[in-house]
Amino acid sequence: MTDHEKVNILLVDDQPAKLLAYEVILKDLGENLVVATSGRDALEYLLKNDVAVILVDVCMPELDGFELAGMIREHPRFQKTAMIFISAIQVSDIDRLRGYEMGAVDYVPVPVIPEVLRAKVKVFAELYRKTRALERFNAELEDRVRARTAELQETNARLLESEQRRNLAIAAGKMGSWDWDWINGDWMWDDGQFHIFGVDPQTFEVTPANVQALLHPDDIDQLGNAMAQFAKGTKSYEAEFRINRPDGEVRWCVGTAAATLDSGGRVVRVSGVTIDITDRKHAEERQNLLTREVDHRAKNALALAQSIVRLTRGENVKTYIQAVEGRISALARVHTILSLSSWQGAEIGRLVDEELAPYSVGDQTVFCGSEVQLQPATAQTLALALHELVTNSAKYGALSMLSGRLSIKWEVQADVLVLAWEERGGPLVQTPISRGFGTRSVIASIESQLGGKAEFDWRSEGLICRLSVPLARNAAISELNVRQNTAVNGNGAKRIARSADI
Known part of the structure; x- marks a missing residue:
């Protein structure tokens, strides 16, 4: 589009007399004036042509100016097209705001002033003309x-290719080349x-003796084997x-050598390239370690899942599935917390917060305690x-009623984590005749797996449970990070204040 090329100006109004008046007013601009007597006609034209300015009457039957502007703006091609609204009625500030939200750039009241x-x-x-020229x-x-x-890229690629061919032996300081005269025993090394060998060229x-002295004792035989192979x-x-x-640094290398033969098939020269692959070896070792670690963790997770499935009981299939899913979800949540710390451990406050999150309504649950980092x-x-x-609390205890309250406190006493669970305000509690599965599961987890102790006090006003977990039992596996700072859940200062009343 040149500076003198005409642009399309679309005039939209349901009254032919007004359209004629607009054409007379705008004729002197020398642009291409296009008329549309309805919103539908305007949309059909816009789908086939580019338009610089759209002059729209606000009050039209079927599709008014606001609705038409909204449909035009939804099309990616006309999101920046200038639209001017013409209104024969008094326009309120709300109407103006609506028009601007629909994409209007200006309003013209009636009667229209031609100039x-x-x-x-x-x-x-x-x-529009300048914008199109700038886009072009x-x-x-x-x-x-x-x-x-x-x-430039092609030229650079050719230069790099030439440089790589020329410096194949010393690229990035990880490669070296050498040449050995088989007949007189002369050696040549490049920089x-x-x-790679960490020695001063000067x-x-x-x-052969000096080179052999730098080889790892377990790999010296390979030098003799290579000479024997070339001799054959x-x-x-x-x-x-x-x-x-x-x-004193040990480096891994891979060496490639090729022999030059005379006319009689005898070796006269051996040339080769040495590549330092220490970084690759270390990466392989880390990968192998990671693979073994993932395998170990997967086996542990599968063992826990197998234990959950084997020990879970339910009155019917539905309750059994719900119980299994709940326990697996709990296991998944702690795995997420552990993964965020690269399996270095999990802070007990996070564990408690994750479990209580679905029941943190108002002040129904509160918890506090020292910040303790637990091993996985x-x-x-x-x-x-x-x-x-x-x-169990959600089914039968304090969390089963809105009036119920649950508080959890923990502290570290002589390398033992002591967690106190206290319920109140729930249904009347009766001491069970026999231990339920949930109680047995808690006892088995704390006492059998962690070597701790689980105590239950079935008071009529609510259950009190005390869990004692020895932290130093596996100190060789994970160093505990215990700092005596108050840990609270996500309700912030409000929850801190309530924790002081527990």
Whole structure:
């Protein structure tokens, strides 16, 4: 689009007389004026053509100006098209706000002042023309930049390829090249080879004895094996080996060698490349360690899941499924917490908060205690025990009623985590004749798996449970991080104040 190319101006009104008047007013602009007698006609034209300015009557039957503007703005191609509303009625501030929200750039009241309308349309037509010219210029500039970038990239690729071929032996300080005269025993090392072996080119003399002294004792036999293979007519040889640098560092390398034969088939020269693969070896070791760690954790998780499935009981299939799903969900939550710490441990406050989250309505639940970092195995088992207590409370105890209250406190006493669970305000509690599955699960988790103790006091006003978990039992596996700072749940200062009353 040139500076003198006409742009399309769409005039939308259901009254032909008004359209004619708009055409007369805007004729002197020299633009292409297009008329539409309805919103539908306007939309059909817009789908096939680009428009610089749309002049819309607010009051039209079937589809008024606001609705038409909203439909136009939904089309990606016309999201920035200038729309001017013409209104024959008094427009309120709310109507103006609605029009601007629909995408209007200006309002023109009736009776229309020709000079004002012509000036407004001219401004937006010129803006459209300049914008299109700028877009075209930017597109051309981007094409030039892309073409120039492609040329530079191609040139750079050729330079890099040439550089790589020229410096194959010493690329990135991880490679070195060498040459050995089989006949007179002369050796030649480049700078990369000296760097890999960690020796000074000015003082180190390359001889079989000196080279052998730098090889790892377990890999010296490979040097003799390579010489024997070449003596038998082998043309190439490759092996991994370790070197002991003079500074004591051990490096892993892979060496590739090729023999040059004379006309009689005898070896006259052996040339090769040495590549430092220490980083790759370390990465492989870390990967193997990670694989073993994942396998170990997966087995632990499967063992816990197997135990949950085997020990869970239910009155029917539905209750059995709900119980299993609840316990698996509890296990999944603690696994999430552990994964966020890279399996270094889980803070007990997080475990309690996760379990009580569905019941944290108002001040029904409160908890506080010292900040204790639990090792993964302890966190998993304690989380399942807490889940059983919460589930039982939600079914039969304080959490089964809105009037019920539950408080949880914990502290560390001589390397023993002591957690006090207290319910009140719920249904009347009666001492059970026999232990239910939930109670047995808590006892088994705390006492059998963690070597602790679980005590239950079935008071009429609510259950009191005391869990004691020895923290130093597995100190060799995980160092505990116990800091005597108050830990509270997500309700902030309000929950801190209530915790002081527990």
